[in-house]
Amino acid sequence: MSAIFEEAKELMKVWGGFRASRVLLTANNYRIFDHLTKPQTAKSISEKLNTELRATEIILDALTGIGLLKKNKDKYSNTAITSKFLVSGEPFYQGDILRHADTLWQNWSGLDDVMETGKPYRKAHNHEAFILGMHNIASLKVKNVIKEIGLKGVKTALDLGGGPGTYSIEMAKRGADVTLFDRPETVEIARRVTSKAGIKNIDFLQGDFIHDDIGKGYDLIFASQILHSLSEKENIYVIKKCKDALNKGGRMVIQEFHILKDRTHPVHSALFSVNMLINTEGGRCYSPDEMKNWLLKTGFKKVEEKLMDDSVLVQAVAL
Numbered sequence: 643m644s645a646i647f648e649e650a651k652e653l654m655k656v657w658g659g660f661r662a663s664r665v666l667l668t669a670n671n672y673r674i675f676d677h678l679t680k681p682q683t684a685k686s687i688s689e690k691l692n693t694e695l696r697a698t699e700i701i702l703d704a705l706t707g708i709g710l711l712k713k714n715k716d717k718y719s720n721t722a723i724t725s726k727f728l729v730s731g732e733p734f735y736q737g738d739i740l741r742h743a744d745t746l747w748q749n750w751s752g753l754d755d756v757m758e759t760g761k762p763y764r765k766a767h768n769h770e771a772f773i774l775g776m777h778n779i780a781s782l783k784v785k786n787v788i789k790e791i792g793l794k795g796v797k798t799a800l801d802l803g804g805g806p807g808t809y810s811i812e813m814a815k816r817g818a819d820v821t822l823f824d825r826p827e828t829v830e831i832a833r834r835v836t837s838k839a840g841i842k843n844i845d846f847l848q849g850d851f852i853h854d855d856i857g858k859g860y861d862l863i864f865a866s867q868i869l870h871s872l873s874e875k876e877n878i879y880v881i882k883k884c885k886d887a888l889n890k891g892g893r894m895v896i897q898e899f900h901i902l903k904d905r906t907h908p909v910h911s912a913l914f915s916v917n918m919l920i921n922t923e924g925g926r927c928y929s930p931d932e933m934k935n936w937l938l939k940t941g942f943k944k945v946e947e948k949l950m951d952d953s954v955l956v957q958a959v960a961l
């Protein structure tokens with residue numbers, strides 16, 4: 643291969659990335675992977691899914707090329723990755739977050755407009771896919787995160803913007819009295835997720851954590867993946883509100899995607915900031931130092947950070 647072509651391939655990898663992503667999102671929309679737990683021909687898949695044969699065959703071949711299916715003669719089947727993550731009902735199922743990504747796709751198509759206006763381009767939203775998608779992601783890390791936080795001495799915990807309740811479930815299982823605070827439309831989903839998990843001792847508070855009362859008397863407030871959708875001013879306000887809601891000696895733990903001070907890496911986080919640019923008025927990823935400053939500014943002490951898989955935990959004590 644010529645050197646110039648080799649060099650240009652780096653660029654192609656980035657601009658052409660949408661094609662693999664689109665094929666995967668469409669395959670997930672059609673729940674193709676649910677039907678490929680055993681080898682099947684394209685014809686049998688197209689009959690089961692009621693899709694056009696040529697289109698189905700081309701998509702199945704592309705999925706195989708990407709490495710998400712295996713092809714043996716004319717039969718296709720899941721790989722270890724798709725079996726584990728994209729077959730409905732599997733414990734680490736990720737299909738809902740892909741459905742959420744599919745709606746984000748529509749909003750990301752407005753990025754040119756956002757560049758001009760600086761305003762969000764939030765045309766599409768599927769709340770159930772969003773919240774269940776949060777459950778998909780959190781299920782991959784909840785045990786490690788709650789273990790790292792440690793619940794020694796925690797009788798009462800608030801899961802602020804707790805979403806589907808994945809972290810609430812783990813804290814409740816470990817004996818804490820948990821209150822999950824979120825918007826009414828999210829609480830409805832959280833009730834379903836927590837009851838499916840067989841957890842009964844979680845209280846639900848519904849409202850807006852900026853404008854409404856979040857309760858008080860907590861030993862721990864966990865604020866996971868909520869600050870990135872807010873502006874700096876709103877975050878300081880919410881953190882101060884949390885400080886006032888904690889018992890003396892209580893802890894606030896923030897979980898956010900980790901981003902370095904210069905905001906360029908990890909690349910996933912830099913791109914996630916673009917997601918917040920497109921979908922929120924004032925959100926982006928914040929560096930651990932920025933969050934630590936807010937905690938100190940609002941009167942918290944003993945501020946610490948800990949890097950996890952793709953996130954950072956920033957913890958502080960209300961004295």
Ligand SMILES: C[S@@+](CC[C@H](N)C(=O)[O-])C[C@H]1O[C@@H](n2cnc3c(N)ncnc32)[C@H](O)[C@@H]1O
Binds near residue numbers: 804808828
């Ligand atoms: C990205 S999800 C994070 C869910 C969960 N904490 C986690 O880490 O998996 C953000 C959550 O915050 C909730 N949320 C956002 N703004 C809110 C507000 N102003 N008041 C209450 N809940 C809010 C959303 O409904 C959603 O459940």
